[in-house]
Amino acid sequence: MPEDIGLAHYxxxxxxxxxxxxxxxxxxxxxxxxxxxIELILNAAALNFVAFxxxxxxxxxxxxxxxxxxxxxxxxxxxVALAIVLNFFNNFSSVNVDDGSELRQ
Amino acid sequence: MIPLAESATDPSLAHAxxxxxxxxxxxxxxxxxxxxxxxAICLLIVLDLLMPKRQSRxxxxxxxxxxxxxxxxxFFMRSTINQPLFNGLxxxxxxxxxxxxxxxxxxxxxxxxxxxxxxxxxxxxxxxYAIMLASLxxxxxxxxxxxxxxxxxxxxxxxxxxxxxxxxxxxxRAATEAGLKYVLYGSFASGVMIYGxxxxxxxxxxxxxxxxxxxxxxxxxxxxxxxxxxxxxAGFAFKISAVPFHWWAPDVYQGAPTxxxxxxxxxxxxxxxxxxxxxxxxxxxxxxxxxxxxxxxxAVFAALxxxxxxxxxxxxENMKRLLAYSSIAHAGYMLMGLVAIxxxxxxxxxxxxxxxxxxxxxxxxxxxxxxxxxVYNLTGVESMSxxxxxxxxxxxxxxxxxxFLVSLIGLPPTAGFAGKFQLFAxxxxxxxxxxAVIGGINTAISCYYYLRVMKVMxxxxxxxxxxxxxxxxxxxxxxxxxxxxxxxVLLVGIxxxxxxxxxxxxxxxxx
Numbered sequence: 001m002p003e004d005i006g007l008a009h010y011x012x013x014x015x016x017x018x019x020x021x022x023x024x025x026x027x028x029x030x031x032x033x034x035x036x037x038i039e040l041i042l043n044a045a046a047l048n049f050v051a052f053x054x055x056x057x058x059x060x061x062x063x064x065x066x067x068x069x070x071x072x073x074x075x076x077x078x079x080v081a082l083a084i085v086l087n088f089f090n091n092f093s094s095v096n097v098d099d100g101s102e103l104r105q
Numbered sequence: 106m107i108p109l110a111e112s113a114t115d116p117s118l119a120h121a122x123x124x125x126x127x128x129x130x131x132x133x134x135x136x137x138x139x140x141x142x143x144x145a146i147c148l149l150i151v152l153d154l155l156m157p158k159r160q161s162r163x164x165x166x167x168x169x170x171x172x173x174x175x176x177x178x179x180f181f182m183r184s185t186i187n188q189p190l191f192n193g194l195x196x197x198x199x200x201x202x203x204x205x206x207x208x209x210x211x212x213x214x215x216x217x218x219x220x221x222x223x224x225x226x227x228x229x230x231x232x233x234y235a236i237m238l239a240s241l242x243x244x245x246x247x248x249x250x251x252x253x254x255x256x257x258x259x260x261x262x263x264x265x266x267x268x269x270x271x272x273x274x275x276x277x278r279a280a281t282e283a284g285l286k287y288v289l290y291g292s293f294a295s296g297v298m299i300y301g302x303x304x305x306x307x308x309x310x311x312x313x314x315x316x317x318x319x320x321x322x323x324x325x326x327x328x329x330x331x332x333x334x335x336x337x338x339a340g341f342a343f344k345i346s347a348v349p350f351h352w353w354a355p356d357v358y359q360g361a362p363t364x365x366x367x368x369x370x371x372x373x374x375x376x377x378x379x380x381x382x383x384x385x386x387x388x389x390x391x392x393x394x395x396x397x398x399x400x401x402x403x404a405v406f407a408a409l410x411x412x413x414x415x416x417x418x419x420x421x422e423n424m425k426r427l428l429a430y431s432s433i434a435h436a437g438y439m440l441m442g443l444v445a446i447x448x449x450x451x452x453x454x455x456x457x458x459x460x461x462x463x464x465x466x467x468x469x470x471x472x473x474x475x476x477x478x479x480v481y482n483l484t485g486v487e488s489m490s491x492x493x494x495x496x497x498x499x500x501x502x503x504x505x506x507x508x509f510l511v512s513l514i515g516l517p518p519t520a521g522f523a524g525k526f527q528l529f530a531x532x533x534x535x536x537x538x539x540x541a542v543i544g545g546i547n548t549a550i551s552c553y554y555y556l557r558v559m560k561v562m563x564x565x566x567x568x569x570x571x572x573x574x575x576x577x578x579x580x581x582x583x584x585x586x587x588x589x590x591x592x593x594v595l596l597v598g599i600x601x602x603x604x605x606x607x608x609x610x611x612x613x614x615x616x
Binding site: 011018021025031034035037038041042044045046048049051052056060062063065066069070073076077080081083084085087088091092097100101102103104 | 254275276288302304
C-alpha cells in the first residue's frame with residue numbers, strides 16, 4: 001500500500017460516490033436504480049466518517065461508530081424501501097417511478 | 106469514547122471507562138419515558154401475534170396507556186431537569202421535555218383517530234401502533250439530540266417507520282404511490298443530511314453538538330461550513346416540508362391514510378423543528394451579529410415556504426391536499442419565528458415562539474383532520490364536494506371545522522391568533538419587518554382558501570337531497586372528539602398568558 005495516500009484521496013473518492021449516487025437518483029426512472037443511488041450516498045457519508053475519524057482525530061472512534069450506525073440504517077432503509085417498491089409493483093405492474101402519477105390535482 | 110483495547114493496560118483509561126459507565130448508569134434512570142415507549146413497542150408486537158385479527162384494534166388502549174404513562178413520567182421526573190445524558194449523546198432540558206409532551210399529545214390524538222378511521226377496520230392493528238410508537242421514539246430522540254450520531258439515528262428512526270405507515274393500507278393505489286414517493290424523497294434527503302453531517306464532523310473532529318457549534322461560530326463565513334450546513338439543512342427542511350424540499354408533502358398527505366397524514370403534519374413536523382432549533386441554536390445563537398447572513402437565509406426560506414404553500418393551496422379541490430399546502434405555509438410562518446433565535450432584544454426567543462406556535466398548530470391541524478376523518482367515514486369522500494352543505498347535514502362538525510379554519514387563518518380568539526401574533530412580533534423585534542409584511546400578505550391570501558371551505562359548508566347546496574335518509578350525518582363520537590379540540594383551540598387562544606409563561610421557561614442547553 002503506497003504511503004502517500006492521505007485524507008484528500010478518501011474525500012475525493014467519497015465525493016465521487018456522492019456525485020454518482022445523486023446522478024443516479026436524478027437521471028434513473030427505475031425505482032430500484034434510484035434506491036441504489038441512495039445507498040451510494042449513504043456509503044459516501046460512511047466513508048467520510050471513517051476517513052475523518054482515522055486522519056483527523058487519532059485515538060477517538062466517534063467517526064467509526066457513526067459509520068457503523070449508518071451501515072445499519074442503510075440496511076433497514078433498503079429493506080423497507082424494497083418492500084414498498086414490491087408493493088408498488090403489485091399495484092401498478094411496474095417499478096418505473098413515472099407510472100405513479102395518480103396523485104395530482 | 107475510549108479505545109477499548111488499551112483500557113486494560115492504561116490505568117487512567119480504565120478509570121475514564123469506569124466513569125463513562127457510571128454516566129450511563131445514572132442516565133438510565135432519567136431515560137425511563139423512552140424505556141416505557143420501547144417496552145410498549147415490544148409488548149404490542151407480542152400481543153398482536155397472540156390476538157385474533159378482529160380484536161387487535163383494541164391494542165389501541167395499550168398504545169394509549171404507554172403514551173399517557175410516558176407523559177406522566179416526563180411531567181413528574183423531567184420537567185425541571187436540564188442535563189446531558191449518556192455522556193452528552195442526548196440532553197434533557199425543559200425545551201426537550203416540552204416538545205416531548207407536545208409530541209405525546211399529538212400521538213395520543215392520532216392513536217385515538219386511527220381507532221375510528223374507516224379504512225383501518227378489519228385490519229391487523231397491533232403492529233400499526235407498534236410502528237407508530239417506534240416513530241414517536243425517534244421523535245423523542247430528535248427533540249433531545251445533542252450529538253451528530255443522535256441526529257442521524259433520530260431522523261432515521263422517525264422516517265423508516267413513517268414510510269411503512271404511509272403504505273399501511275397496502276392495496277390502496279394512492280397510498281402505494283404516496284409511499285414510494287415518500288421513501289425515495291425521504292431517503293435522498295436524509296442521505297444528503299448525513300453526508301453534510303459527515304463534513305461537519307470532519308471540520309470539527311467531534312460529533313458533539315457543542316464542539317460542532319463552537320467551530321461553526323468561529324467560522325461562520327467559511328464556504329465549507331456553509332455547504333455542509335446547507336446539506337444538513339436539507340434533511341431538516343424535508344421533515345418540516347420547507348420550500349424547496351416540500352415536493353413530497355402534497356402527494357404523500359393526499360395518498361396516506363388520514364390519521365397518518367395528521368401524524369406527519371403535526372408530530373413529524375414538530376420533531377423536525379426541534380432538531381432544526383437545536384442545530385440553529387448551537388450554531389447561530391452564540392454568534393450574535395456575525396450570524397446575520399445565516400438568519401437572512403432562514404428568512405428567505407421562510408418567505409418562500411409560506412408564499413409557495415399559500416399560492417398552491419388556492420386551487421386545491423382535495424381537502425387533504427389543501428391541508429398539506431396549508432401545513433407547508435405554516436412551516437413558513439414558524440421559520441419566520443426562527444429568525445429571532447439569535448436575538449436577545451425580543452421578549453421571547455425564536456425557539457420559544459415556535460414552541461408556542463407548535464401547541465396551537467397541533468390542536469388546530471389535528472382538529473381539521475378529525476373533521477376530515479368524520480366526513481370520510483360517513484360519506485367516503487375527501488374532496489371539497491363532500492363538504493357541500495355540511496352546515497345543515499352535521500351542524501356540529503361544520504362548526505368545529507369553522508373554528509379550526511378560523512384558527513388556521515389566525516383570527517382571534519383562537520390559538521392560531523395567539524401563536525401567529527408572537528411569530529410576527531418576534532420577526533419584527535429582530536429587525537425583519539419585510540418578512541413580517543410578507544407574512545401578513547400571505548395571511549390575507551390564505552383567507553381565500555380557508556373561507557372558501559366555510560362557504561362550501563354553509564352556502565352551497567348539499568350534494569344529497571334533504572329528504573333522503575343519508576342527508577343527516579351522525580358523526581357520533583367523532584363529534585365530541587372534534588368538540589374537545591375546539592375547546593383546546595379556544596382555551597389556548599384565551600389563556601395565552603399561561604402557555605406563554607410556560608414557553609418562556611424553555612431554555613436550550615447544549616454540552
